[in-house]
Amino acid sequence: MKEEDLKLQITGILKSSGKERKNLIPLLQEIQREFGYIPPEAMEEIGKFLGIAETTVYGVATFYNQFRFTPPGRHHIKVCLGTACHIKGGNIILEAWERKLNIKEGEVTPDRGFSLERVACVGCCALAPVSMVEDTVEGKETIEGTMMPTRVDGILLSFELEEKKKDKIKGEEE
Amino acid sequence: MSKVNLTIDDVPVNAAEGESILWAALDAGIYIPNLCAIRERKSPFASCRLCWVEIEGVDLPATSCTTPVKEGMKVQTRTPRVLRLVRTSFELLISHHPVDCARCAKNKKCELQRIAREFKFKLKPGKFRKLLRELPVDSSHPCFILDPNKCVLCGRCVWLCNEVQRACALDFAFRGLNTVITTSGGKPLGESDCSACRECVSVCPVGALIPK
Numbered sequence: 001m002k003e004e005d006l007k008l009q010i011t012g013i014l015k016s017s018g019k020e021r022k023n024l025i026p027l028l029q030e031i032q033r034e035f036g037y038i039p040p041e042a043m044e045e046i047g048k049f050l051g052i053a054e055t056t057v058y059g060v061a062t063f064y065n066q067f068r069f070t071p072p073g074r075h076h077i078k079v080c081l082g083t084a085c086h087i088k089g090g091n092i093i094l095e096a097w098e099r100k101l102n103i104k105e106g107e108v109t110p111d112r113g114f115s116l117e118r119v120a121c122v123g124c125c126a127l128a129p130v131s132m133v134e135d136t137v138e139g140k141e142t143i144e145g146t147m148m149p150t151r152v153d154g155i156l157l158s159f160e161l162e163e164k165k166k167d168k169i170k171g172e173e174e
Numbered sequence: 175m176s177k178v179n180l181t182i183d184d185v186p187v188n189a190a191e192g193e194s195i196l197w198a199a200l201d202a203g204i205y206i207p208n209l210c211a212i213r214e215r216k217s218p219f220a221s222c223r224l225c226w227v228e229i230e231g232v233d234l235p236a237t238s239c240t241t242p243v244k245e246g247m248k249v250q251t252r253t254p255r256v257l258r259l260v261r262t263s264f265e266l267l268i269s270h271h272p273v274d275c276a277r278c279a280k281n282k283k284c285e286l287q288r289i290a291r292e293f294k295f296k297l298k299p300g301k302f303r304k305l306l307r308e309l310p311v312d313s314s315h316p317c318f319i320l321d322p323n324k325c326v327l328c329g330r331c332v333w334l335c336n337e338v339q340r341a342c343a344l345d346f347a348f349r350g351l352n353t354v355i356t357t358s359g360g361k362p363l364g365e366s367d368c369s370a371c372r373e374c375v376s377v378c379p380v381g382a383l384i385p386k
């Protein structure tokens with residue numbers, strides 16, 4: 001997205017809000033709903049709009065786990081670390097994702113293929129440990145229950161194969 | 175302004191009404207450990223949990239920076255309960271603080287060393303596990319260096335930067351063990367809104383903000 005477009009979209013969101021400080025978190029949520037993350041430009045604009053320091057906006061935004069600062073990748077992976085998943089070794093699963101994708105929780109791979117996020121209980125504790133795999137382009141979400149590190153490999157492999165297949169079809173069409 | 179009479183560690187003290195016990199004691203030459211207190215600050219931050227005292231007739235120990243003096247008050251600053259609380263707060267701070275005094279620019283002027291000396295504490299985390307962070311040191315600013323690893327999160331620099339100097343370059347970010355003092359977006363201080371007033375450096379009780 002071009003910078004001017006981004007700014008325009010941000011001011012559009014700001015316009016519908018009041019200027020009181022209490023609007024800070026709702027605004028951040030609105031921005032994240034729109035962009036899938038909080039761009040630095042948005043924090044600057046929110047600060048100006050509400051008449052508070054940009055650092056304060058950054059401080060509040062980073063305090064909450066719900067906000068992310070990198071754009072989500074094509075496949076957005078949410079690893080549950082709620083109580084049940086935690087007990088069932090959710091952190092081992094998170095580590096497996098981190099190691100395989102070579103990024104940390106909250107980050108995105110350089111090619112924008114995958115992003116990683118930790119979440120609290122996603123509501124299917126019987127399947128713990130749970131990961132959710134979201135296709136941000138097609139807007140589809142798959143729940144992966146009773147995760148194991150080997151399953152992480154499996155999921156990534158299937159994506160790889162899928163990509164290859166698509167490339168092949170594309171090649172044939174051309 | 176009217177004055178009130180009280181005793182601190184059995185020493186009679188005369189203090190201005192509305193003053194907190196902490197400043198009344200410090201003025202009278204009685205040391206109460208503190209990191210986050212700033213006299214000019216109207217509502218104390220009260221985050222370091224070091225300034226404990228016991229007041230006669232009050233069940234629980236209180237933080238002296240948030241408790242105003244009262245006529246006839248009897249304050250004790252070194253009771254067993256106070257000592258235990260101070261020790262715990264201190265050990266928690268040390269568990270998160272790299273102890274490398276010999277190579278630290280704040281050596282001998284560090285508030286943590288002072289507390290250790292006054293209370294005969296070791297610079298060790300005691301019953302706690304040492305949990306050090308390995309954060310990058312920011313030396314991008316022409317005047318000073320910020321070492322977030324040594325920061326005790328007292329909030330003094332934040333208050334000065336935002337409420338007094340109004341430069342609004344520094345603030346808290348993140349949460350829990352990951353809390354840091356940083357600029358907006360975590361960008362280098364050299365590129366921030368800092369106006370180079372250096373007030374933050376002058377109030378840092380430890381070696382986190384050091385002049386160049």
Ligand code: FES
Binds near residue numbers: 081082123126
């Ligand atoms: S704790 Fe993970 S789904 Fe409930």
Ligand code: FES
Binds near residue numbers: 211219222
């Ligand atoms: S000085 Fe009272 S809590 Fe820090």
